Amino acid sequence: MNPPSLSLRQRRALAALLSCNTIEDAAKFAGCSRSTLWRWRQSEQFSAAMDAAASELTRIMIEDRVQFVLHAARTIEEAGKRKREERRRVRAQEREKVSAGE
Numbered sequence: 001m002n003p004p005s006l007s008l009r010q011r012r013a014l015a016a017l018l019s020c021n022t023i024e025d026a027a028k029f030a031g032c033s034r035s036t037l038w039r040w041r042q043s044e045q046f047s048a049a050m051d052a053a054a055s056e057l058t059r060i061m062i063e064d065r066v067q068f069v070l071h072a073a074r075t076i077e078e079a080g081k082r083k084r085e086e087r088r089r090v091r092a093q094e095r096e097k098v099s100a101g102e
Contacts, residue, residue: 006049013037014046014053 006014013030017037020026027034040046 005045010040010046010049013040014050017041017050018053018057 009030009032013026013032013036016026016029017023020029023034023037027037030037041050
């Protein structure tokens, strides 16, 4: 995600730009000024690294959401099965009561 050709501060800036809410926060986190961030963002190397990192982050987020949705679907399906089983059990008990003349 972070090419070794970027400096430690640039890698921190890259992470900050992808995670902070504002450029000011990202600059603070990276330990540099907003103008330094702007200058780095104009460089081809940093820009390419940022694009790659953003793509990877997007892929991870999509994968995470897919797993969340699949888990939610399984949970809903299991809850539906439990509900149907409970209804069958209750109906069977009611039929037994009717058969027993209660």
